[in-house]
Amino acid sequence: MRRWGTAVTALALAGAGLAATAGTADAAPTKIVIKTAKASKAANCAVTWGSGDKSGKTSAYKPLTGTTASKHECFDRLVFNVPGSSTAKPVGFHVGYVDKFYQDGSGDHIPVNGGAILQVFVSAPSYNPETGKPTYPGKAGKTLPGVNISGFKTFKDTRFGASFEGQTQVAVGTRAKLPFRVQQSGDKVIVDVAHSWTAVR
CATH class of the missing domain: 1.20.5 (Single alpha-helices involved in coiled-coils or other helix-helix interfaces)
Structure with missing residues (x-):
């Protein structure tokens, strides 16, 4: 039992x-x-930025001191640090896609890897206008110092062009001609390039 x-x-x-x-x-x-x-x-990754040229006027003539890049869910980001500027006293810019990248001033061709080339001008010299001393160590034709784009979805290359007549020129090699936006937050000019034209990550 x-x-x-x-x-x-x-x-x-x-x-x-x-x-x-x-x-x-x-x-x-x-x-x-x-x-x-x-x-x-x-x-939420759907964007309406478009791929046409974008420009902004300047009211702060301050030197560029650094660049950084970061990966985000919907876009890759390149940031220009311009201390002394702000959203109230913005840095001017002109950003747009080009077929080839030519150094400002000399006109020398600088090869850029990727499916498309985004040319960026920021109205901030890479030297102190008063002393002429360099404030940003960019070298013509070389990758941007301090920027590592390894593993990025959209960014494939970066190249320094020149600092000429008060503005700095760089190129970003992208996977394709994709939508982008330019904005300023505090003392930083920000360029975001989307991963695609659609809402898919």
């Missing part, structure tokens, strides 16, 4: 284990909700 009771108890425990397993299987829809949330987030 005791053996029979023990068997019944074992069966009851096994049934409880199966119920627990079934409860875990019922939790699967939660994963689907998470995937849906990611898909919704990807849809």
Whole structure:
């Protein structure tokens, strides 16, 4: 009799284990909700920036001191640091796609890797206008110092052009001719280039 009771108890425990397993299987829809949330987030990557030339006027004539790049979910970003400027006293710029990249002033051709070339002019010299001392160590035809674009989706290359007549010229090699925007936040001029024309990441 005791053996029979023990068997019944074992069966009851096994049934409880199966119920627990079934409860875990019922939790699967939660994963689907998470995937849906990611898909919704990807849809936010849709942009309306366009790929046409973009320009902005300057009211702050300050030197460039550095550049950085960063990867984001929907775009790659290049930042120009111009201390002394601000959104109230912005740095001028002219940004647009070109077929080939020619150094400002000399007209020398500088090869740039990628499917398209985005040329960037910022109204900030890479030297101190008063002393002539360099403030940014860019070298003609070389990659931008301090910028590492390894593993980026859109950026494929960067090249320094020149600092000529009060403005600095650089090129960004991109995967293709993609939408971009230019804005200033604090003392930084920001160039964002989208990963694609669609909402898909």
